[in-house]
Amino acid sequence: MVAYDRRVTDTDYSLTASPGxxxxxxxxxxxxxxWDRDGTEWLDACGGAMVMSLGHCHPRLVKAAQEQxxxxxxxxxxxxxxxxxxxxxxxxxEIAPMxxxxxxxxxxxxxxxESAIHLALLYWQHVGKPGKTELISRYPSFHGSTLGxxxxxxxxxxxxxxxxxxxxxxxxxxxxDIRSGRTPAEELAFGLQQxxxxxxxxxxxxxxxxxxxxxxxxxxxxxxxxxxxxxxxRALCDRYEVLMICDETxxxxxxxxxxxxxxxxxxQPDMLSFAKGVTSGVTPFSGLxxxxxxxxxxxxxxxxxxxxxxxxxxxxxxxxxxxVIRTIRDDGLLENSAQMGKRLHEGLLxxxxxxxxxxxxxxxxxxxxxxxVTDKDSLEPLAGSSYALAALARxxxxxxxxxxxxxxxxxxEAVMLAPPLNIDDRDVDEIVNRLGEAVQAxxxx
Ligand SMILES: Cc1ncc(COP(=O)(O)O)c(C=O)c1O
Numbered sequence: 001m002v003a004y005d006r007r008v009t010d011t012d013y014s015l016t017a018s019p020g021x022x023x024x025x026x027x028x029x030x031x032x033x034x035w036d037r038d039g040t041e042w043l044d045a046c047g048g049a050m051v052m053s054l055g056h057c058h059p060r061l062v063k064a065a066q067e068q069x070x071x072x073x074x075x076x077x078x079x080x081x082x083x084x085x086x087x088x089x090x091x092x093x094e095i096a097p098m099x100x101x102x103x104x105x106x107x108x109x110x111x112x113x114e115s116a117i118h119l120a121l122l123y124w125q126h127v128g129k130p131g132k133t134e135l136i137s138r139y140p141s142f143h144g145s146t147l148g149x150x151x152x153x154x155x156x157x158x159x160x161x162x163x164x165x166x167x168x169x170x171x172x173x174x175x176x177d178i179r180s181g182r183t184p185a186e187e188l189a190f191g192l193q194q195x196x197x198x199x200x201x202x203x204x205x206x207x208x209x210x211x212x213x214x215x216x217x218x219x220x221x222x223x224x225x226x227x228x229x230x231x232x233x234r235a236l237c238d239r240y241e242v243l244m245i246c247d248e249t250x251x252x253x254x255x256x257x258x259x260x261x262x263x264x265x266x267x268q269p270d271m272l273s274f275a276k277g278v279t280s281g282v283t284p285f286s287g288l289x290x291x292x293x294x295x296x297x298x299x300x301x302x303x304x305x306x307x308x309x310x311x312x313x314x315x316x317x318x319x320x321x322x323x324v325i326r327t328i329r330d331d332g333l334l335e336n337s338a339q340m341g342k343r344l345h346e347g348l349l350x351x352x353x354x355x356x357x358x359x360x361x362x363x364x365x366x367x368x369x370x371x372x373v374t375d376k377d378s379l380e381p382l383a384g385s386s387y388a389l390a391a392l393a394r395x396x397x398x399x400x401x402x403x404x405x406x407x408x409x410x411x412x413e414a415v416m417l418a419p420p421l422n423i424d425d426r427d428v429d430e431i432v433n434r435l436g437e438a439v440q441a442x443x444x445x
Contacts, residue, residue: 053277100292110144214261217250221369257338257365347432
């Protein structure tokens, strides 16, 4: 039970901001920095929850939103299309990893995962295979907080809702357990066997889709799969006639040094969902990229794709998202994400070298994770350390993301960093310095 703090709750009646906890009240922000009401400057090294692709209040995004706000703020998608939506769908088609990509837009990562579920089930109905209704996902994973998306998640956030959730996360993600002792080749075989076993157990004729995060996000802090894994899942999905749906809510829009996580391995999913970095926090926004073969089926259907949400295709969100894509291109931010990601990774390795409590440094580009352990021989999780390290970082005015995750009777302890793609050397080093101090202050258990 979190301590009740009258000083906050007497004046703040929003359940949104962790009620009962005393949080700094943010007043303004720029780039990677947030200032609170007391004038304290915070370094936001995780973009809140991996949201800030271009940092806070990027001038080009603010301008794009302002200009759109003066022209058109809402259309209902069954009544009107709108220009920013048409433009954004064209840009998504250019950067999507699949052939002849189409796009669909929502307001949050969870909504887009729900839309992917709707699309997958309806697709199989349209092509005459209505029995394909089951979904397979992996553990650990996180796909969102609405019940469909939570049902796909192999995450601690299921607790309290398990009795109403579908049992979808049945395949263990490879490389998620650093204690496994498996070689990379064994890990690859293990990960693919997990997916194949799940497909066979459910009966491929019953399965609509396999959902996965190409590189894990909130659940396990940037676990990168072995080379060949995503291509192997693609091959399994093809062999068993199942859709491959990648959740790129965290990994999309340059976060890992490529437009998409799947781009590191040149794999084409059937659908891909995105959110978070797509508007760098300027407006709630998300979407899906859909391969042409699937889109054709809906384009030809009498009702098209009838499921969505009231704000689907919101013109302000679309205008900002299009400006994010243009800015990433104009400013070479995929390259910067890859380069600064390397610098950050090296800095984290140095921290790991001087602490017994870092069991692994992992990630791609500017999505980097640290797994926290009691010691480097046993690699057993250092209980409670994800939150403890985030608290020690906060004492140094550094924000990082905690990812404690249950896995086979243990709770993995890890933290994640996701600074803006336009970060420079100086700010990378500042994150590493403050985090290094926080790690040194971790108590041994
Ligand atoms: C991979 C992934 N998918 C979906 C979601 C849900 O996104 P939202 O909170 O915007 O609904 C998250 C949120 O952290 C996520 O990490």
